[in-house]
Amino acid sequence: MSIQENGKVVSCAHLGGALFELTFEAPAICAAAQPGQFVHIACGEGNLLRRPISICDVQGDQMRIAFQVKGSGTKWLSARKAGDMLDVLGPLGHGFDFARLGERPVFIGGGIGVPPMLYAMKQTKAAGAQPTAILGFRTKDAVILEPDFEEVGTTHICTDDGSYGVPGFVTDELKLHVESFTGVAACGPKPMLRAIAAVAEEAGLPCQVSMEERMGCGIGACLVCACALKGENGETKYGHVCKNGPVFDAKEVEW
């Protein structure tokens, strides 16, 4: 079910570098939102296509998103002010299936793949699980949302250059603690997801990954967001990230 809502911007904050956090009111979309789903936002007259952004958090009637300015759409979004109106379509796609992640799931985010893990971690905690977060960033200045995650559960921060937290990649940290987890959920760059899926498979843990592809319509009508999946008899089949995903079982993905 997707809902189109004109939501009032509550705040838009600069987190440093090209990173921003925006909160808007969208009661109907918030009421239907599941962790791992995304919203499709109209980004002003010059940008014909809506931009897909993950749901970072939902509190009552307010939704929070965190994003990196890449091009004209996200630049427009970063210039919104409190009181502006936002044309939002959502919630879209399939989110995480918590029932298959067990009592001690680990949520792994890399870079701008970190935001959706916050809402996912919060919801599993509310459902009685004991979640852990492993969050990877390039460098100290790129670290976002750390206090929010720490409020929910044990949080390990890793940086590629060792300038903050544990030096190294999220996969190293996952390997170190893998025996204490019952399931893995991850969002981030594809090479990171592929490496996480391999660690989870070796440990015999269920693993769900949130995939990213360029999008057009966001509702399964234009085929822009096709991603390769494993079909029967070793054949490749194609799915839509916007409709069949963005969350897939890692075993389904043709890496």
Ligand SMILES: Cc1cc2nc3c(=O)[nH]c(=O)nc-3n(C[C@H](O)[C@H](O)[C@H](O)COP(=O)(O)OP(=O)(O)OC[C@H]3O[C@@H](n4cnc5c(N)ncnc54)[C@H](O)[C@@H]3O)c2cc1C
């Ligand atoms: C399911 C999903 C969730 C996402 N969640 C987040 C998030 O929480 N935070 C965040 O910072 N980014 C997220 N992204 C990436 C974000 O959608 C792109 O960075 C954004 O669309 C770029 O738009 P632009 O106009 O600034 O850049 P431009 O490069 O000018 O965009 C041109 C066109 O390409 C499309 N496009 C470009 N890059 C991407 C991309 N990586 N994914 C999909 N479409 C793209 C745009 O939608 C637009 O139609 C997500 C992408 C997907 C698919």
Ligand code: FES
């Ligand atoms: S974006 Fe159009 S089918 Fe997925």
